[in-house]
Amino acid sequence: MAFLQQFALLLALLIIFSTSCKTAMLEVDSAEVGLNYSLKSSATENISTSTNDSTGGHGSSTITTLPIVIWKWHHVETPYLVALWILTCWLCKLVAELNHNITSVIPESGLLIMMGFILGGIVWGADKAQTFKLIPVNFFYYLLPQIVLDASYCMPNKLFFSNLGAILVHAVIGTCWNAGTVGIALWGCYEGGAMGNLNIGLLQFLLFGALMSAVDPVAVIAVFEEVHVNEVLYILVFGESLLNDGVTVVLYNVFDAFVSLGGPKINAAEIIKGIISFFVVSFGGSFLGVVFAVLISMLTRVTKNVQVIEAGFIIVLGYLSYLTAEMLSLSAILSITFCGVCCQKYITANMDEKSVTTLRYVLKVMANGSETMIFVFLGLSAIDQNIWVWNTGFILLTILFIVIFRFMGVFFLNWLLNQSRLIPIDLTDQFVMGYGGLRGAVAYGLAASLDEKKIPEKNLMLGTTLIVVYFTVILQGITMKPLVQWLKVKKATQSDLTLNGKMNNRVFEHVLTAMEDICGRMGDNWWTRHWNYFEDKYVCWLLMTSDARKHKDPIFGVFHKLNLEDAKKYVNEGESKGSLAFIRNYDNASVDFKKQLALEYADIMPDIMNDMSEYDFGIDNVPVTSVMKNPLPSVSLNVHELDRKSMLNDLSAHHLLDQHLYKSRRDNRPTYSRSHYNTSENPDEMQEIFQRTMRSRLESFKSAKMGVNPAKKLSKHPKKDSTHKPNGKPADPHRTHPYGDEDFEFSADSASSSEIAGHFPRRNTNAPGAGVDNPAFIPEMDMSPPMRNPPWQTETANNMAVAPSQTAQGRLPWTPTNLRHLAPLRMSTRSTDSFAMADASVDDEAPEEKSGSHHTRL
């Protein structure tokens, strides 16, 4: 139903809009002859149109009386149509995405093309002519750069550069092979009489072959992203299609020049010049891109005062790199590709995290938007009787040849590459690579920009290109997924971001370089290492801010990212579940406890599990308000239902969280003292996260006037605490520390130990084990030294006690001691007192001394 509604909406919109266009056209046609109505071209002629309008519209009409409102369609016509078409195309995407059953079979790109057919039909029905089509100028200057910039900026850098050799081989040699063979084979068939009488020579066929060899990144990404093939295959196909566009355009230009020169004038010198031009244009474009990448990176070093438009610089400069290359007749696509790929690392390090996110999203919006438009217009362009010159032989042979030669090229080049590849590309991957040779808008754009004077059969070529595009995008797109499944192509493994992985990768790299040194050979790692060394020493110095340099280490980066993720998860969880989050924590804690017990004390206290579950339920029955009560039973049930493994997972996630919130705060500290900029950002962020969570929780607690407290706080408070008090001495003279060093030790101990959540449960264990069952008593127990260092606590934990204290800086508005004491208190006992205290401390930000047992100030 939703689909129908949407569709009806769309149709209505289109009908209104196409009729309005038609009337508009009639009007303007009478006023100005020869204005190009194709929407896309009118965009380029924006300025001229509006000037014409203003002179024509206003100059001629004399005002007799003051108009209140006037119909000023001509003033807004061009931008209005552009905006309207963008809206229409995006609505098409919306409609296409409505039904997931359809998109899982037909790729979105194919659906959009079909929508384009429908739209084109409507426009044609209204205008009886093709009013709107994708014209090359708009495609190459406005739509394509956005997509390429996004694709290159989001390119998995390391993967790209480590497979750069293979990608280049496919993109350069493969493309030339495709262009040459398709052209020559078609020419051969033409000479053999397979296509009847056409006015095409060998050069024109080669030109056609060149434009047909463009494997389109847009189509490829659209299809491959949906099938999730393994990353090497993905980067090969994707990287190839991206670079291959650049190569295709260069080839196209070379052949175009040959065609203009005409057959007789082409001699060996011209051919050599053509080859030289090929390399100059490609490498020049790439080099220009790198230059722009350097410029961008250097610029982002100094943009921190204009953070709002920081992201805009990248987009504008990226676009400029495209236009500059175009101006110098270098390869624009290669230029913007290398610009995006190269600057990515440095600008991510230099810019504020918010800007990085903004940039990523803006690029995605733009790229997706223009991708949608391209596909819709590809479909739309088909509804034009002018371009359809049917020649069965030509069309079928073209399809046949591009498929055959694509496969031949891919298999041959892969065979060649496999001779030296560490991990050979296996046969199924090669097959998918060959099959993934989707042609798309680039081929169409090039075909549309053919010069009819030089290529008499332009329309045949254009029509054939469209058919090839439809064939590859729709047919191959639809069959790709089943094929990948049927061939059992290795899918992308969902690799999580782990410190272990990152760290060991680093170790492996070092080991490999060491082994190469020992063997005395210069291997792949030699290059990697020397580049890294060079980058560390010079490139980073030039392109990165000093702060970014300090934090650029990938291991640290992963650590930071994990921390941020955890923080977000934590906040989301806390906010959406309120008090439940806490209870779950508690359960986790008790689970942990049980597990620990089961492991360590199974023989001594076989009944402990039962005891603990009673303990659980006992708490349940403590006067908890209804709010608290409701979630509890289910959660408790969960505890019993879940198998140990999943609990463990839960638990470890929980531990990570604990660790995280504290650490990141700590991490930010050094930066804080040094640079104004960073401090104001990250610590605040963390602080806000913390405060918000605290507030939301406290509110729920307040309303409940009772309850239990998130174990997470346990970790946080102690941690913050430790940063406040160097060596356990209060940094702030106003503070009173009833427990003095002990306090500190406790906090540091729990903070630095890797197993925060684990510790508390253990303490709890101790309590019941020691017969201290009264929950209210536990906080005291927690504070006492013997409790702090239960015999089974690891030595490391104690050793670490001092470490956190070293970066003591009192900048937190709330009193850590207070909260810290709260934490274990709540965790273990849920006394009303503790809540009142928490309220006071956080809400007022000026906590007063509350609980009888300890403290506080500020």
Next chain:
Amino acid sequence: MGSTNSTLLKIPNVEVLMQETGFSPAHIIRLHDRFKALDKEGRGHLCPHDFGAIKELAMNPIGDRIIGAFFSPGKETVDFHTFVKILAHFRPVDKDRPKEPNSPEPINSRSNKLKFAFQLYDQDKDGKISRDELLQVLRAMLGMQVTDEQLESIADRTIQEADLDRDDTISFEEFRKSLEKINIDHKMSIRFLR
């Protein structure tokens, strides 16, 4: 060909060595040449300081550990056989080679590669990577870029990620599990040893 054979003949038990490591005669000869070049005093075995003489290796942050991996505990020297066997860890896995059902696990198997990496951490050979051991490696690799506290928290978190039995150390089994998704064949192979 004659020189090839004569070089090979000089190496004792070369057949066994090739069988065990899977290296081709060309590899063995190349490694033997290298071995002789490293063994400047011509003693027929290498000492730690022979490795130390490799300039690039001195720059390697965990170079000492890697050199240490060549020497079995208590031994001060490494002979050619051991040398080749260590390097055989890094031979890429070849899929074409028929798998003999009874043959022992090849040196370049996934788990052997992992064991090699593991022992770089586990300096006290107790089968566990302790927090301190991890910290040392991290410190060597990260250098001056991060503070001690950050290092510690990274180490803590790394242990947490891998530590399944909550003993604050990483056992080999945990180590292997934590790297399950990483293509070790890829990351721990050197192309020219193929």
